[in-house]
Amino acid sequence: xxxxxxxxxxVSVSEGTPVLLRCNYSSSYSPSLFWYVQHPNKGLQLLxxxxxxxxxxxxxxxxxxxxxxxxxxxxLTKPSAHMSDAxxxxxxxxxxxxxxxxxxxxxxxxxxKA
Amino acid sequence: xxxxxxxxxxxxxxxxxxxKIECRSLDFQATTMFWYRQFPKQSLMLMATxxxxxxxxxxxxxxxxxxLINHASLTLSTLTVTSAHPEDxxxxxxxxxxxxxxxxxxxxxxGTRLTVT
Numbered sequence: 001x002x003x004x005x006x007x008x009x010x011v012s013v014s015e016g017t018p019v020l021l022r023c024n025y026s027s028s029y030s031p032s033l034f035w036y037v038q039h040p041n042k043g044l045q046l047l048x049x050x051x052x053x054x055x056x057x058x059x060x061x062x063x064x065x066x067x068x069x070x071x072x073x074x075x076l077t078k079p080s081a082h083m084s085d086a087x088x089x090x091x092x093x094x095x096x097x098x099x100x101x102x103x104x105x106x107x108x109x110x111x112x113k114a
Numbered sequence: 115x116x117x118x119x120x121x122x123x124x125x126x127x128x129x130x131x132x133x134k135i136e137c138r139s140l141d142f143q144a145t146t147m148f149w150y151r152q153f154p155k156q157s158l159m160l161m162a163t164x165x166x167x168x169x170x171x172x173x174x175x176x177x178x179x180x181x182l183i184n185h186a187s188l189t190l191s192t193l194t195v196t197s198a199h200p201e202d203x204x205x206x207x208x209x210x211x212x213x214x215x216x217x218x219x220x221x222x223x224x225g226t227r228l229t230v231t
Contacts, residue, residue: 032217042224043207090157090158094217104158105157107156107157
């Protein structure tokens, strides 16, 4: 069965500094991987997705992620944090072994300090 | 495009009553919708997969008689929490996938905050 592990429950950065949110996955098939962001009491918004094309994926709001099969990782990065980036981020995996159900990581809370 | 509308955004009900939550795909057809539950400061837990015209598929540990799911059309799925109790208080979120390809991202409603008193 597929699974996903987000290595940090919370990350704190200063505004203007880089962001790194770490995600490792497990899948017996070629997975699809996604990053979603959730602001308080809101639904989830797709940031970006990887589906076996380019390994470096660019998303919205300046975020990008790199798929590294050898490391089974899909870390999310942003060169310069903005206050509005403060939110909960979820790494998600989906593969045909699980009937394409989407499995969520535990989430990483990003804090941005002024 | 690909907007999912969820209603109501919040609801307070008394213990023992039932509550219905609607999930609509506004500009696309969704043969499959998903219902999640989220506890405070926790991740989303998949409750069930709602299939248009057939019975929902429930995840292990989810009571199908308590959480009734109906997917009567290609744009509407409903979740009814029957005989609600305080422990059912939670944030419920629905999602739908555009098309049937497994690598298509999910689009989420804004969630429903249920409080059972």
